[in-house]
Amino acid sequence: MTLAELEQKKAESLEAIAAAADAAAVEALRVAYVGRNGSIPALIKGMKDVPKEDRPAFGKAVQAWRAEVEAALAAKGGGSAGEKAVEADLTLPGRWFGLGSKHPLSRVIEESAAIFARLGFTVADGPELETRFNNFTALNTPPHHPSQDRTDTFWFGEDCLLRTQTSPVQIRTMMANKPPVRVICPGRTFRRDTTDATHSANFHQIEGLYVDRLPQKPVSLADLKSVLAYFAKAMMGDGVTVRFRPHFFPFTEPSVEVDFTCHVCKGKGCNVCKQSGWIEVAGAGMVDPRVFRHVGYDPEKVSGYAFGFGVERIAMIKYGIPDIRWLYENDVRFLSQLG
Ligand SMILES: [Zn+2]
Structure with a gap:
């Protein structure tokens, strides 16, 4: 992948996240881009195949892509940053676990x-x-x-x-x-x-x-x-x-x-x-x-x-x-x- 192609993919991903209609769609995009088998980790794994002289610039661009995708996901309430925001909202009703009873x-x-x-x-x-x-x-x-x-x-x-x-x-x-x-x-x-x-x-x-x-x-x-x-x-x-x-x-x-x-x-x-x-x-x-x-x-x-x-x-x-x-x-x- 060339740097130009990478920039193109980044633009597409940010557009897709911005357009996501609900939490399920946001989660699907998170999995697709930054999940364990997502396209960004795949690029990082494939870094060794990039010509040595291009590696620093390419690596930088991939990391920037990742940061922007994570920020976009968080803005839509997804990803780990989103979860933290929900947990921090102390006014939300608690989850009911049930107390059970003695046998x-x-x-x-x-x-x-x-x-x-x-x-x-x-x-x-x-x-x-x-x-x-x-x-x-x-x-x-x-x-x-x-x-x-x-x-x-x-x-x-x-x-x-x-x-x-x-x-x-x-x-x-x-x-x-x-x-x-x-x-x-x-x-x-x-x-x-x-x-x-x-x-x-x-x-x-x-x-x-x-x-x-x-x-x-x-x-x-x-x-x-x-x-x-x-x-x-x-x-x-x-x-x-x-x-x-x-x-x-x-x-x-x-x-x-x-x-x-x-x-x-x-x-x-x-x-x-x-x-x-x-x-x-x-x-x-x-x-x-x-x-x-x-x-x-x-x-x-x-x-x-x-x-x-x-x-x-x-x-x-x-x-x-x-x-x-x-x-x-x-x-x-x-x-x-x-x-
Ligand atoms: Zn009796």
């Missing part, structure tokens, strides 16, 4: 931690990858128990698994601390369940444990009931109370299943509680002496209770969520409803 599972976990904190419980944490001892053996679950099956649990070799419950955190806490121990353990758990409206292979639990010394501070089933009754009322609302039904768990003796009064009908009977007035929520009991022995406590010198419930279960009841899968799909139409 229902996070809400239940945080609210539970706050309720139990009022009763003196602290939060304990542990790894999701556990040993057979912490997840089963110490919790008095024998090797032939179906929960240890390869079809029920995610195993990695003989001794390593994704925890099926948050109870191993209780084991870790007791092994690391002398009584009294008063903790809740919220966390993620894993089982080889097929996903449907009420099951998920990955879900969340909150377990609680209170152990104290004998004979000074005996812990009873009545203590457990009063703590869970307090939690039920604080979490689900006034008029919600608890009842215990006898059950069996390997790590507690005696063991109970815990029902809350249906918070919708307050016990009168409705569709939510299938007319029974009660909703099954948790499992609980007095810590089995064998568990105490596994963690190095003397069962003659301590007593305690443990309980556990599903975070998804509480969230579904509390917020009226009919399908557990909604909690994992991250559909913003669902998540934004709790505001």
